[in-house]
Amino acid sequence: MSDFSLGLRCRVCGKLYPKEPINFCKDDFGPLELDYDYEAIAKNISRAKIESRPRNMWRYRELLPLEGEPTVGTQVGGTPLVKADRLAEALGLKKVWVKNDAVNYPTLSFKDRVVAVALSKAREFGFKTVGCASTGNLANSVAANAAAAGLETYILVPADLERSKILGTSIYGAKVIGVHGTYDEVNRLCTQVAFKYNWGFVNINLRPFYAEGSKTFGFEIAEDLGWRFPQHVVSPMAGGALIGKIHKAFTELHRIGLVSQPNQTRMYGAQATGCNPIADCVKSGRERHKPIKKPNTICKSLAIGDPADGYFAAKLIRETGGWAEDVTDEEIIEGMSLLARTEGIFAETAGGTTVAVTKKLVEQGRIPRDEEVVICITGNGLKTQDALFDAIERPVEIKPTLADFEPLLAGELVTSQS
Numbered sequence: 001m002s003d004f005s006l007g008l009r010c011r012v013c014g015k016l017y018p019k020e021p022i023n024f025c026k027d028d029f030g031p032l033e034l035d036y037d038y039e040a041i042a043k044n045i046s047r048a049k050i051e052s053r054p055r056n057m058w059r060y061r062e063l064l065p066l067e068g069e070p071t072v073g074t075q076v077g078g079t080p081l082v083k084a085d086r087l088a089e090a091l092g093l094k095k096v097w098v099k100n101d102a103v104n105y106p107t108l109s110f111k112d113r114v115v116a117v118a119l120s121k122a123r124e125f126g127f128k129t130v131g132c133a134s135t136g137n138l139a140n141s142v143a144a145n146a147a148a149a150g151l152e153t154y155i156l157v158p159a160d161l162e163r164s165k166i167l168g169t170s171i172y173g174a175k176v177i178g179v180h181g182t183y184d185e186v187n188r189l190c191t192q193v194a195f196k197y198n199w200g201f202v203n204i205n206l207r208p209f210y211a212e213g214s215k216t217f218g219f220e221i222a223e224d225l226g227w228r229f230p231q232h233v234v235s236p237m238a239g240g241a242l243i244g245k246i247h248k249a250f251t252e253l254h255r256i257g258l259v260s261q262p263n264q265t266r267m268y269g270a271q272a273t274g275c276n277p278i279a280d281c282v283k284s285g286r287e288r289h290k291p292i293k294k295p296n297t298i299c300k301s302l303a304i305g306d307p308a309d310g311y312f313a314a315k316l317i318r319e320t321g322g323w324a325e326d327v328t329d330e331e332i333i334e335g336m337s338l339l340a341r342t343e344g345i346f347a348e349t350a351g352g353t354t355v356a357v358t359k360k361l362v363e364q365g366r367i368p369r370d371e372e373v374v375i376c377i378t379g380n381g382l383k384t385q386d387a388l389f390d391a392i393e394r395p396v397e398i399k400p401t402l403a404d405f406e407p408l409l410a411g412e413l414v415t416s417q418s
């Protein structure tokens, strides 16, 4: 397999750097992003070639920055794009799809995509020790994929994370360190550790490679719609990378000629009100986000107070004619419950956030009711049950007799109907 990536380009000044484990420009601290030889890719790829490959994220490998074959996360991706008619009706929309990465392999979130690229690249670079700073899902994914690859792993998380996200990291044998501090403080510590010990931290020194994995979420949406783009995409935002990469994916598919329609999709960002730096930036018309010092929301996976790609996410949202919104913890729980009741999909708090924000945007008239919307579901609800225990009604309990059961049918005791 040939590597079509040219190097790392600074998003501020455009300077090109060689493919190395670095994440910022030495001149202006701008973030670095992979650049490719798109003409060469266009000559080497076709819809038929992609469609003939196994249904996982590596069917788009010409658009990913590896020199050789992937060695980590070889089965990741290929999740369903669900036509969500019952959810559409509940939201007052005509056409809705749910891109469902709550069932991504192996750790049930879209983070398996970014980790597959980052750790495959980490091996190409020769790192023996890898790690990450995480709000939860990344920790799960780095731990699982690194275990399967036999890499040593250090994972730093805010100490107050959901129990199941910590457990779902430790089980893989990773060294998990709970840090008394916010995600931003954890991230700062990881930056010091990564550069001091020369370890491969997927979202720090490997970040440019990591972020490319998110494009496959967008490639799959376009392919599953029949090689075309939806009019509107609503994406959750934490660091603000995913939303940008979905859009970059569409632009690339057009650029290499796989989709003739230009990319005119409007991008919408979703956050929790308790940590809404990017949504606040868009709504207030500020050019740069104001960092949130003390995030306070049940949606911990999105709780990044000072998002690395916040500036670019807000800019993209404005340029595409989209918008951003944020919702309260109550609305997040309602969103989770609405998606579960209408489509049978149990998403985590980030999914509840995205569904609730979609509802809000429709009610505000920002998303027209007769246009096509893709809602991005990025994580699984089984991991964030802590958020629901007090909110979801417990089942009725009876003795094992018909005499106890039949009064329930009469109605009064059936509590979970809605």
Ligand SMILES: *Cc1c(COP(=O)(O)O)cnc(C)c1O
Residues within 6 Å of the ligand: 109, 110, 111, 137, 138, 236, 237, 238, 239, 240, 241, 242, 243, 301, 302, 348, 350, 351, 378, 379
């Ligand atoms: C990390 C994460 C996101 C957001 O990713 P960014 O690229 O950092 O914006 C969205 N949803 C879930 C469930 C996540 O874990």
Ligand SMILES: [Zn+2]
Residues within 6 Å of the ligand: 010, 011, 012, 013, 014, 015, 025, 026, 027, 028, 029, 030
């Ligand atoms: Zn620069």
